[in-house]
Amino acid sequence: MIHRARLLVTALVCCTGLLLGACGGGGGDPATSAAGATGEPVAGGEARVLLLSEPRTLDPAVVGNAYASGALIGNALYGTLMINDAAGGIRYSMAESFKSTDNGKTFELKLRPGLVFSDGTPLNAQAVKYNWERIKDPATGSANRAEATMIASSEVVDDVTLRITLVTPVPKYSEAVITTTLNWIASPAALEKGGPAFDRNPIGAGPFTLQSWARQDNMRLVKNPRYWDAPKPYLDSLVLRPAQDSNQRYNTLLTGGADLAVDSSWINLGKADEAGLPVDFLPASGGILAALNTRRAPFNDVRARQAVAKALDMDALNLAVWNGGARMATTLFTDSSPFYSPTPLQRTDKVAAQKLFDELAAEGKPVSFSFTTTPASENRKMAENIQAQLSAFKNVKFHIRVIEVAEFSALRTSHDYDAVLTSSVFQDPDPRLPTTFLGDSSANLSMLDDPQLDESLLAGRTATSVAERKKAYDRVQARLTELVPAIFFVRGPLGTISARNVGGVSQYGLGSLLPEELWIKP
Numbered sequence: 001m002i003h004r005a006r007l008l009v010t011a012l013v014c015c016t017g018l019l020l021g022a023c024g025g026g027g028g029d030p031a032t033s034a035a036g037a038t039g040e041p042v043a044g045g046e047a048r049v050l051l052l053s054e055p056r057t058l059d060p061a062v063v064g065n066a067y068a069s070g071a072l073i074g075n076a077l078y079g080t081l082m083i084n085d086a087a088g089g090i091r092y093s094m095a096e097s098f099k100s101t102d103n104g105k106t107f108e109l110k111l112r113p114g115l116v117f118s119d120g121t122p123l124n125a126q127a128v129k130y131n132w133e134r135i136k137d138p139a140t141g142s143a144n145r146a147e148a149t150m151i152a153s154s155e156v157v158d159d160v161t162l163r164i165t166l167v168t169p170v171p172k173y174s175e176a177v178i179t180t181t182l183n184w185i186a187s188p189a190a191l192e193k194g195g196p197a198f199d200r201n202p203i204g205a206g207p208f209t210l211q212s213w214a215r216q217d218n219m220r221l222v223k224n225p226r227y228w229d230a231p232k233p234y235l236d237s238l239v240l241r242p243a244q245d246s247n248q249r250y251n252t253l254l255t256g257g258a259d260l261a262v263d264s265s266w267i268n269l270g271k272a273d274e275a276g277l278p279v280d281f282l283p284a285s286g287g288i289l290a291a292l293n294t295r296r297a298p299f300n301d302v303r304a305r306q307a308v309a310k311a312l313d314m315d316a317l318n319l320a321v322w323n324g325g326a327r328m329a330t331t332l333f334t335d336s337s338p339f340y341s342p343t344p345l346q347r348t349d350k351v352a353a354q355k356l357f358d359e360l361a362a363e364g365k366p367v368s369f370s371f372t373t374t375p376a377s378e379n380r381k382m383a384e385n386i387q388a389q390l391s392a393f394k395n396v397k398f399h400i401r402v403i404e405v406a407e408f409s410a411l412r413t414s415h416d417y418d419a420v421l422t423s424s425v426f427q428d429p430d431p432r433l434p435t436t437f438l439g440d441s442s443a444n445l446s447m448l449d450d451p452q453l454d455e456s457l458l459a460g461r462t463a464t465s466v467a468e469r470k471k472a473y474d475r476v477q478a479r480l481t482e483l484v485p486a487i488f489f490v491r492g493p494l495g496t497i498s499a500r501n502v503g504g505v506s507q508y509g510l511g512s513l514l515p516e517e518l519w520i521k522p
Contacts, residue, residue, distance in 0.1 A: 036278040037503035037521035045520040046237040047502070050249050050261040052376075054216065054242035056406035057195065058202040060184040061135045061142040066425075067262055067494040067511025069143075069405075076221050076238060076515045078184035078204035079228070081109070081128075081177060083508035088428065090174055091508075094123070094185075094205065094228065096160075104171035104462075111160040115205055117187045118224050123205045125162040129154050130188040132164075135181060138442075141409050144180035146435040146443035169462055176431045179509040207233035207516035217241070227516070234504065234519035244376055253277070253497055259520065260498040260505070262513060265378065266326065272497040280505050281495035285337050286424040286433065287329030289486040290371065291445035293418055298360070298367045305484035307356035307367060307396070310349040312389055317489065320385040321378060329488040332477040338466050339429065339473045345481050345488050354393055361395035368397040369418035374405050379421060382489065412442060420445055425492040425510055429473060430461045437476075437485065446485035453479045 055063045055070040060078050063070035081095040090098070096110040115123040134140050135148035142148065150173065154164045166173060177183055187203035202210055205228065208221035221238040241258070243249040246265040253261045254275065263269060273279050292299040292308075299305050314328045333340040357367055371386065373379040383400045390398045401417075411417055422445055426432035434457040435441045439449030456479060460472035480486070494511025504517035 034273070034276045034278045034500070036498050036505060037501050037519070039503075039521075041234045041504060041519040042521055043231060043234050043519070044236050045522070046239060047235050047260060047515075047518055047520060048239045048241070048258045050243040050252060050258045050263075051240055052242070052262055052264060053244065053405045058199050058210070058213075059140075059191070059195070060131070060186045060202075060204070061140050061144075061181050062409065063181065063184075064143055065179060065181050065183060065509060065512055067507075067513075068264060068423075071510070071512035072262060072515055073219070073240065074181065074184045075206060075512060076208040077202050077206045077210065078186055079206035079516075080183050080508075080514075081111075081185070082174065082183070083512075083514070084175070084178050085508075090178070098174050098177065100171070100173070102169075103464075104166065104169035104173060106163060106165050107173060108157075109162045109164070111162075112228065113160055115228055116226055117190075117203050117205050118209045118226055119187065119190075119203050120226065121187060121189065121203075122159070123185060123187075124159045125156045126159075127188055128162050128185055129156055130191075131185045132182060134191065138413065141413070142181060143409055143412065143443070144182060145412075146441045147176040147180045147182060147431060149442065150176065150431070168458070170431060171462065172428060172430045175428055179426075179432065179512075183509075208238060211237070221515075229516065233516040235515070238515060238518075246377060250497070253499070256499075258499075259502050260496060260518070262511070263495050263497050264492070264511075266322070266495075268497065269495050270325075276500070278498045278500065278502070278505065279495060280498075280507060282427075282507055282511055283334065283336070284425045284427055284492050284494065284510070285333040285339075285429065286426050286436075287488050287491045288421065288423050288425075289329070289488045290419045291422050291486045292484065293415065293420075294446050294448045294485055295415065296418070298365065298369055299418065301360065301365065302483060303356045303360055304365075304367045307353045307360070308390070309346045309484050309487050310356070311353035311393055311396070312346075312386065312487065313348045313350075314346075314489070316389060317382065317385050320388075321381045322490070326490045329491050332473070332480070332488075333429075334491065339460075339470050341470075341474050341477055343474075343477060343481070345477065346484070350393075357393055357395040366395045366397070368399075370399040370401040372401045372403060372411070372417045372420040374408070374421070375402055382421070411445070415445075415447065417445075423492060424486075425494070433457065433473075433476070434461060437480070448483060448485035450479065450483060453483070 052068045063074045065071050080093045082092045098109050100107045135142045152165050152167045190203035207227045209224045211220045211222045213219045219240045249261050250268040252258050318326050330344045373383050387398045424436040435443040456472050456475040460469045463469040501521040503519045506514045506517045
């Protein structure tokens with residue numbers, strides 16, 4: 001299931017994301033990396049895992065199902081309905097099937113019979129309906145509300161069957177479940193108790209349960225004896241610690257202070273590969289981007305957006321932040337994607353950029369904006385280099401605004417930013433790309449509402465052949481290049497580094513690590 005790749009010095013990419021990241025390396029064809037433990041899994045033991053961030057809550061609707069947020073925690077506490085494999089196929093876990101017979105207008109979810117939460121109460125279709133409707137509620141503050149609001153209505157057919165009707169047909173809606181918090185189901189009764197009470201005792205049906213959580217320190221999870229897929233999990237316990245500093249993460253793992261690290265730093269991944277440590281990553285299209293708020297000055301004027309995009313030299317950014325080794329997101333899709341187009345998303349043109357800055361200033365609209373990012377060192381380096389590049393131009397001012405990871409979810413409703421570092425990372429573009437740029441999507445941080453772009457995104461979603469979808473996504477890239485609602489920076493492969501005695505490292509979706517598969521060889 002995992003795409004294992006040798007991380008050559010000439011084959012490094014970047015994985016920063018909404019939350020954090022780092023990079024350094026190059027490009028080349030994947031080969032086999034150092035292997036972890038092999039053979040039959042060994043039961044027992046405890047794994048010490050370093051994460052890129054700490055969640056502000058254990059609410060499954062709020063914890064993010066991606067590498068840089070709380071994917072491992074969500075999978076551990078709540079399990080998964082289904083996952084995808086390296087070829088893009090669906091592998092069912094707590095769900096037995098998720099099928100549509102009308103090209104994505106309606107779907108029927110079938111659960112395994114006899115599923116129970118960790119407290120022994122049933123996990124049934126009504127529980128799934130409750131969780132999915134709760135994600136739709138703006139008051140919940142879920143980062144995946146956009147995917148949940150694709151559901152127009154849901155109906156409990158019986159204890160194990162939920163039928164949903166979508167607002168518009170989405171043939172690949174299974175991807176929306178797999179890559180988001182829709183994949184995690186918690187006990188409705190426990191969720192009704194609310195914030196702090198739920199965080200003290202989150203009730204899910206995952207392979208582990210919470211034993212303790214010392215914030216800003218560590219979280220200890222222990223094996224759930226009621227987990228549906230015995231003899232998994234193999235481990236008796238997990239100790240999870242946030243480690244935002246990339247150097248600290250790598251050094252802790254290298255010196256034996258941890259068994260595994262979720263790591264988006266390709267500098268770390270490259271060093272680990274050279275040291276003979278096992279490295280896993282999932283390649284992806286799209287990438288890390290700055291969403292430009294088109295609803296307020298200065299980026300409500302397309303010329304301001306175009307000026308900043310033309311002013312930035314991505315090779316200089318690559319050199320300053322990633323030692324020239326990152327694979328920049330110059331195109332919407334990677335060259336291995338069937339939807340790849342060689343047309344670049346943006347081209348550096350400093351003369352044209354200065355002309356636009358001067359033109360706006362002459363109209364009394366000089367470009368001045370803040371760039372919102374997280375404290376992660378690589379994100380700060382990126383912001384600082386952008387600031388240095390823009391300082392060479394007249395009539396533009398740039399300010400760095402640093403907020404904690406936990407504050408990012410609030411931006412989806414407050415829209416209090418000029419430009420914000422986020423991501424649109426995907427293998428298949430639907431539904432991730434449309435949720436990033438459709439005019440009515442709550443995940444559209446640029447807030448651009450362009451009928452032509454919407455039409456092309458929806459055409460790519462519903463087309464029945466790869467050729468038709470490619471034509472639609474060619475139009476999407478052309479429109480994004482023209483309107484510049486966002487500036488793409490680097491690709492986002494999704495990685496882990498482990499000790500040589502760790503086995504069963506498996507990711508799905510957007511770098512979502514499966515804890516039930518992990519085991520440690522004594």
